[in-house]
Each structure stands twice: as C-alpha cells, then as structure tokens.
Amino acid sequence: MKTFRLTKLLCVFPILAVALVAAAAIGFPSAVDQYAPYESTTSECLICGRMRTVEHRWMQSPAESIYAGDDSLWMQPQVDNKHDHWWVACSTEGRPGWFDYSMIGCGGGVGGVSTLHYVETYRGVEVAQPLIIEYLQLTQDHDVKSVRDFVQQKLMPALQDRPDTPPEAE
Numbered sequence: 001m002k003t004f005r006l007t008k009l010l011c012v013f014p015i016l017a018v019a020l021v022a023a024a025a026i027g028f029p030s031a032v033d034q035y036a037p038y039e040s041t042t043s044e045c046l047i048c049g050r051m052r053t054v055e056h057r058w059m060q061s062p063a064e065s066i067y068a069g070d071d072s073l074w075m076q077p078q079v080d081n082k083h084d085h086w087w088v089a090c091s092t093e094g095r096p097g098w099f100d101y102s103m104i105g106c107g108g109g110v111g112g113v114s115t116l117h118y119v120e121t122y123r124g125v126e127v128a129q130p131l132i133i134e135y136l137q138l139t140q141d142h143d144v145k146s147v148r149d150f151v152q153q154k155l156m157p158a159l160q161d162r163p164d165t166p167p168e169a170e
C-alpha cells in the first residue's frame with residue numbers, strides 16, 4: 001500500500017512541479033509588470049524634437065528608447081546631426097510602491113520643435129524660417145526658461161490667427 005502511494009506521488013509530483021514552474025514563468029513577469037514599482041520618464045530634445053523614454057523597472061537595468069516623430073523628421077535638415085541631445089522631461093509615469101496605483105505627471109513640455117513645425121505648416125516658410133534660426137540660437141544657451149518664453153511669446157502669437165486647415169502647398 002505504502003509503495004503504491006509513494007510511486008503514485010512520485011508520478012504526480014513531476015507533473016505538479018512542471019505545472020508550477022510553468023505557471024510561475026508565465027504569471028510572474030506579468031504580475032511584476034502589473035504590480036511592481038516602476039518609473040518611466042519621457043523627454044523631448046529641444047534641439048531636434050526627438051522623444052526619449054527611459055524606463056526603470058524592478059530588477060531590470062534602465063531601458064531607453066528614442067523616437068523620431070513627424071516634427072523631428074521635419075526639423076532634421078535644420079540641425080546638426082551630431083548635436084548632443086538636450087533632453088527636457090515632459091512627462092513621467094510610475095508606480096511608487098508595490099501594488100500602488102500608477103500615476104501620471106505632466107511637467108508641461110516645451111514643445112519648441114512641434115510649435116515651429118506648426119508655424120511653418122500654417123504660416124509658411126517666410127514666417128517660420130527666421131523664427132527657426134532664432135530658436136536654434138537660443139537653444140545653444142541651454143536655458144529652458146528662455147526657450148519656453150520664446151515659444152510662449154513669439155511662436156504662439158504667430159499661430160493665433162492661423163486658418164483652420166493648413167493652406168495648400170503651392
């Protein structure tokens with residue numbers, strides 16, 4: 001009787017062990033994704049408009065990804081390709097502790113390059129070009145406040161009486 005139970009147990013145990021390991025392997029990473037603390041910061045390069053996200057996840061080395069959207073592709077010919085990116089954080093997302101809710105914080109991006117792109121789309125190259133030059137000169141000082149002021153005080157007004165749709169390109 002005893003030998004029978006033991007063999008039966010020996011038979012069941014490996015199956016159980018395999019099932020447990022499989023469940024842990026499948027379930028654990030997604031549980032970590034859902035509940036572990038993390039922090040993800042998105043920044044924009046004020047010079048070329050690329051976006052960068054840096055993610056710090058539990059027990060993992062930081063992961064960085066850089067994305068070149070429409071605005072940065074448009075800006076590319078205007079900037080030195082070898083510039084040192086000037087990353088300025090525009091939003092963060094994260095979970096401060098295990099099982100906490102994730103939180104999203106917007107620090108208010110500057111949006112310099114995207115606004116310049118808007119200006120050119122709606123107001124044309126003649127209006128945009130001098131502003132692009134002035135903007136790029138300003139970024140050399142690496143002073144976020146003066147760049148932000150420029151966007152607010154010079155670029156935004158250029159967009160105030162823009163048409164609802166971009167004028168047809170000639």
Ligand SMILES: [Zn+2]
Pocket residue numbers: 045046047048049050083084085086
């Ligand atoms: Zn850059």
